[in-house]
Amino acid sequence: MQQISASLKNAAKTSVWTPFNIVAGIIIAVGLVLTVIRFTGGLGAVTNLDHHTPWGLWIGFDLLCGVALAAGGYMTSAACYIFGLKRFHAAVRPAILTAFLGYALVVLALHYDVGRPWRLPYPIFYSQGTSSLLFEVALCVFLYLTVLFVEFTPAALEWLGLKRARNLVVRLVLVLTIFGVILSTLHQSSLGALYLIAPSKLHPLWYSSYLALFFFVSSMFAGLSMVIFESTLSHRFLHHKMDEHHLEQSHGVAISFARAASFIMMGYLFMQMIGLAADNDWHHLTTGWGAWYLLEMIGFVALPAFFFALGSRERNLRLIRWTALWAVLGIVFNRLNVSLVAFNWQLPADQRYFPSWMEVGITLFIVTLGVVAYRFIATRMPILYEHPDYREQQEE
Numbered sequence: 001m002q003q004i005s006a007s008l009k010n011a012a013k014t015s016v017w018t019p020f021n022i023v024a025g026i027i028i029a030v031g032l033v034l035t036v037i038r039f040t041g042g043l044g045a046v047t048n049l050d051h052h053t054p055w056g057l058w059i060g061f062d063l064l065c066g067v068a069l070a071a072g073g074y075m076t077s078a079a080c081y082i083f084g085l086k087r088f089h090a091a092v093r094p095a096i097l098t099a100f101l102g103y104a105l106v107v108l109a110l111h112y113d114v115g116r117p118w119r120l121p122y123p124i125f126y127s128q129g130t131s132s133l134l135f136e137v138a139l140c141v142f143l144y145l146t147v148l149f150v151e152f153t154p155a156a157l158e159w160l161g162l163k164r165a166r167n168l169v170v171r172l173v174l175v176l177t178i179f180g181v182i183l184s185t186l187h188q189s190s191l192g193a194l195y196l197i198a199p200s201k202l203h204p205l206w207y208s209s210y211l212a213l214f215f216f217v218s219s220m221f222a223g224l225s226m227v228i229f230e231s232t233l234s235h236r237f238l239h240h241k242m243d244e245h246h247l248e249q250s251h252g253v254a255i256s257f258a259r260a261a262s263f264i265m266m267g268y269l270f271m272q273m274i275g276l277a278a279d280n281d282w283h284h285l286t287t288g289w290g291a292w293y294l295l296e297m298i299g300f301v302a303l304p305a306f307f308f309a310l311g312s313r314e315r316n317l318r319l320i321r322w323t324a325l326w327a328v329l330g331i332v333f334n335r336l337n338v339s340l341v342a343f344n345w346q347l348p349a350d351q352r353y354f355p356s357w358m359e360v361g362i363t364l365f366i367v368t369l370g371v372v373a374y375r376f377i378a379t380r381m382p383i384l385y386e387h388p389d390y391r392e393q394q395e396e
Helices: 002-016 019-041 057-069 072-082 086-113 133-160 163-171 173-197 211-237 244-279 282-286 288-314 317-341 357-378
Strands: none
Touching: 019 357, 057 086, 057 173, 057 211, 057 317, 057 357, 072 086, 072 133, 072 173, 072 211, 086 133, 086 211, 086 244, 086 357, 133 163, 133 173, 163 173, 173 211, 173 317, 211 244, 211 317, 244 282, 244 288, 244 317, 282 288, 288 317
């Protein structure tokens, strides 16, 4: 017994110093130092923001991309609980966890970007600017983060052994799902509508009166792609935590979500063409900006849509999983184009915004926190498997 306990202690010691833990530890340590610099020296000490570009990488990537990629939470829960597609049940908890961590890190990133972060709740509780899109976005994100927390709690309550509390929350799942879908519809579209006030700053190929609709529809296939991508990483690194039920359903989830994402992406392309026609912006396609726009539309929307359709028809999981990564990168490409690349496009090159290495470092720090938190929770709580005490129960 002493030899076994000693070997377990040695294994625990050696398991700490894995490549993942070492790299993550270095990134977090550097991120904490940059955090101290940010909150002691202000925005000017770590960012390249100016009066021309007050919103930089922390908004373009951490907020816009983070919210879009977290859309898998409402898409998966809606498919399972509203439309009754119970075969997607195994994907609900991983999707909800990803969405919850995504929105939590969005709020964390906003603390870095806001000049006085302690005033972040002020518009909601003290000075309601009900005519402002920012107020609507802030209120919806605040409420939806609360909804995601409650939707996540059954896993935590099962882990803690609190059966009564867990059963009470499970009874609310349908109401929470409906409320979450309504909130997601509002703030996903409103993030695009924020840029409608800047027609002279955003390039015509990306500016459109349909921008709110573009953001909402693209969040739908972004969420589906992120669920597939997250499942791929879980199969690769957390396979030992999955039960047979999850493994059996995961293949069907990937194929069905790929098919749905393909349809939505083709509809998104059609809406983009309608936007070009409505604003008569066809002549911009022959410019350098037009080539960049076509790269986004063809390279990161049309082609992934084709390969999603091909992968779902041929039931080729490997193709679907690689295409999911491709589609996720396409959403990042789109959001950065709208918020950074095509924004202030008429300014001279030497006056254009480019993020500092410290902005990139803090963004990498926030992403790493999300990965570490997901790994910590998924290895301890029933996220990728059914808890033995509730295996026979069917969640409504």
